[in-house]
Amino acid sequence: MAGFFDQAVVNQVQQANDIVDVISEHVNLVKKGREMVGLCPFHDDHRPSMNVNAVKQIFKCFACGAGGDVFKFVQMRENLSFSQAIERLAERVGIKLKRAEATKSQAGGQSADVDPNKLAKVNEWAAKYFQENLVNKQEGKSVLDYIAERQITRESVKKWQLGLAVSGDDLIRAAKAKGIPMKLLEQTGLVVGQMGSDLGDKFVNRLMFPITDVTGRVIGFGGRALEKGSAKYINSPTTALFDKSNTLYGLEQARHKIVSSGTAVVVEGYTDVIMAHSKGCDNVVATLGTSFTSGHGRILRRYAKKVVLIFDSDTAGMEAANRALEICLAQHIDIALASVPEGKDPCDFLLAAGKEQFEQLIDQAVDVFQFKWNRLTESFSRDETLAGRKSAIEEFLQTIATSLWSGNLAAIDRGLIVNRLSKIIGLDSKEINAELRKRIGRAAKTASYNVENQKVRSIDLGDGLFAIAQREILEVLLNEPKLFEIVKQKITAEDFDVPMLKQTASILFETLITDPETRLAEILARAESPEAGSLIVELAQSGEAKGNFESRLTGALDAIRRHQAQVRKSEIKATEDQTQFLRCFLENTGKQNPRNVGMT
Numbered sequence: 001m002a003g004f005f006d007q008a009v010v011n012q013v014q015q016a017n018d019i020v021d022v023i024s025e026h027v028n029l030v031k032k033g034r035e036m037v038g039l040c041p042f043h044d045d046h047r048p049s050m051n052v053n054a055v056k057q058i059f060k061c062f063a064c065g066a067g068g069d070v071f072k073f074v075q076m077r078e079n080l081s082f083s084q085a086i087e088r089l090a091e092r093v094g095i096k097l098k099r100a101e102a103t104k105s106q107a108g109g110q111s112a113d114v115d116p117n118k119l120a121k122v123n124e125w126a127a128k129y130f131q132e133n134l135v136n137k138q139e140g141k142s143v144l145d146y147i148a149e150r151q152i153t154r155e156s157v158k159k160w161q162l163g164l165a166v167s168g169d170d171l172i173r174a175a176k177a178k179g180i181p182m183k184l185l186e187q188t189g190l191v192v193g194q195m196g197s198d199l200g201d202k203f204v205n206r207l208m209f210p211i212t213d214v215t216g217r218v219i220g221f222g223g224r225a226l227e228k229g230s231a232k233y234i235n236s237p238t239t240a241l242f243d244k245s246n247t248l249y250g251l252e253q254a255r256h257k258i259v260s261s262g263t264a265v266v267v268e269g270y271t272d273v274i275m276a277h278s279k280g281c282d283n284v285v286a287t288l289g290t291s292f293t294s295g296h297g298r299i300l301r302r303y304a305k306k307v308v309l310i311f312d313s314d315t316a317g318m319e320a321a322n323r324a325l326e327i328c329l330a331q332h333i334d335i336a337l338a339s340v341p342e343g344k345d346p347c348d349f350l351l352a353a354g355k356e357q358f359e360q361l362i363d364q365a366v367d368v369f370q371f372k373w374n375r376l377t378e379s380f381s382r383d384e385t386l387a388g389r390k391s392a393i394e395e396f397l398q399t400i401a402t403s404l405w406s407g408n409l410a411a412i413d414r415g416l417i418v419n420r421l422s423k424i425i426g427l428d429s430k431e432i433n434a435e436l437r438k439r440i441g442r443a444a445k446t447a448s449y450n451v452e453n454q455k456v457r458s459i460d461l462g463d464g465l466f467a468i469a470q471r472e473i474l475e476v477l478l479n480e481p482k483l484f485e486i487v488k489q490k491i492t493a494e495d496f497d498v499p500m501l502k503q504t505a506s507i508l509f510e511t512l513i514t515d516p517e518t519r520l521a522e523i524l525a526r527a528e529s530p531e532a533g534s535l536i537v538e539l540a541q542s543g544e545a546k547g548n549f550e551s552r553l554t555g556a557l558d559a560i561r562r563h564q565a566q567v568r569k570s571e572i573k574a575t576e577d578q579t580q581f582l583r584c585f586l587e588n589t590g591k592q593n594p595r596n597v598g599m600t
């Protein structure tokens with residue numbers, strides 16, 4: 001079932017969207033044997049658990065069980081319904097779909113009346129509108145002057161789709177003229193106020209920075225104030241599309257360079273990213289004026305081997321860097337820290353010093369241990385109180401323990417660190433080691449607690465030989481569909497009795513009857529629930545690993561035949577037993593009541 005779309009259209013969309021390409025937009029995939037592997041975006045993955053099979057056009061995470069075809073991936077990744085995922089992927093490759101009329105039953109994503117695809121379209125329109133304002137509106141001229149002053153080139157303005165939001169309800173009026181429903185505009189977070197009463201534009205008199213996701217969709221906006229007196233930067237609120245703690249500015253443009261260089265450079269501001277890219281430092285992204293979150297860590301981990309965080313060298317900046325570092329350590333991310341000299345922001349530094357010096361800054365970024373060591377020695381020279389020193393040591397030890405546990409710090413360095421520490425705090429290295437061991441134990445416990453708390457999918461696949469045989473048949477057919485010729489003469493999907501396997505068998509048999517050469521991806525497209533899709537992938541893969549299709553099929557069909565014979569036999573036996581019982585009963589009753597002739 002393809003929902004509102006014809007199966008042929010679904011197949012066309014599927015074939016045009018190679019699963020490796022689509023998943024690569026979200027995850028860095030590397031070749032491993034015949035498959036591609038990467039960190040699974042659906043659970044807190046620390047080793048690459050997600051396998052993508054280019055031949056079969058499927059993905060499967062061996063840790064959390066997520067799996068399916070390209071539609072399933074997009075569905076799960078972007079929280080879309082099946083139909084929305086089809087629309088999304090059709091759009092990605094420029095296939096025009098005929099609009100289905102009623103959209104009610106089509107929704108069914110996270111919320112029945114919010115369609116992320118539609119929000120993205122409205123955002124797209126708004127971004128264009130803001131861009132045109134720069135050229136068409138009178139106010140645009142002085143803003144272009146301001147942009148030029150900041151030495152942002154015309155190419156950059158175009159590349160980053162910079163725009164201008166003007167007075168109070170300019171965007172609302174334009175949207176009305178364009179026939180965009182207010183409800184939709186509201187859902188994008190581009191307006192403020194109550195529906196039905198006074199609505200106003202969210203962004204007023206601001207230089208606009210459209211924020212895209214890795215696939216290039218506009219998911220939100222950042223706006224820089226053009227006059228004094230209002231907050232310097234504001235972002236779109238959280239919407240069905242946008243969540244700033246899980247978004248990095250420039251990731252779409254930076255991800256290829258991040259993957260090829262292995263390093264992601266994280267700054268704070270939009271203009272820092274724009275300037276870096278215009279100078280040829282293409283692996284730079286920004287948090288959206290927020291501090292570094294674990295969401296940012298999870299995203300970067302999928303692309304980068306190493307993260308270099310550029311921070312302000314003031315106290316607040318140091319604290320923010322320290323928090324970012326803790327987040328990265330907890331996520332096994334190799335992080336290094338650098339700060340721009342003389343309190344400049346990266347944008348100004350790039351302008352003044354140029355690309356080479358900026359790259360040098362990144363190369364010279366200090367690792368966790370050095371950063372923490374500097375913090376420790378600084379606080380020792382600054383703070384003479386026992387309490388102050390104690391908390392500095394606590395913090396240091398905790399980091400070292402976490403780093404050792406997570407493998408961010410080689411065990412060989414441990415001795416070195418302990419020795420240095422022993423000197424500075426005047427404590428015996430044995431005691432320091434004991435303290436470290438305690439903390440490593442604690443770090444491990446917290447981590448395993450987190451893993452246990454993850455939702456683990458479990459489908460009851462039954463047990464016993466009969467259930468195994470059902471599984472085997474599906475495993476074989478998913479790999480060798482031509483064997484269906486044999487299967488269909490002996491059994492139907494109705495012969496399956498494990499619910500999930502029966503459901504899979506119905507999808508599979510139905511598809512194979514109409515198209516004996518169907519591809520796995522097409523079968524997956526018919527399984528609408530993620531569980532069903534996941535199970536199909538699992539069966540296909542374990543089937544492939546086992547091989548020996550014909551002999552396994554013969555064995556399984558045999559087992560099913562025996563089981564059915566057994567069932568029939570016990571049914572006959574039950575009937576016989578019943579007849580026997582009845583006969584005995586009647587005979588006995590008859591004996592006791594010889595006058596009841598009608599019963600015999």
Ligand SMILES: [Zn+2]
Nearest residue numbers: 040043061064
């Ligand atoms: Zn997973």
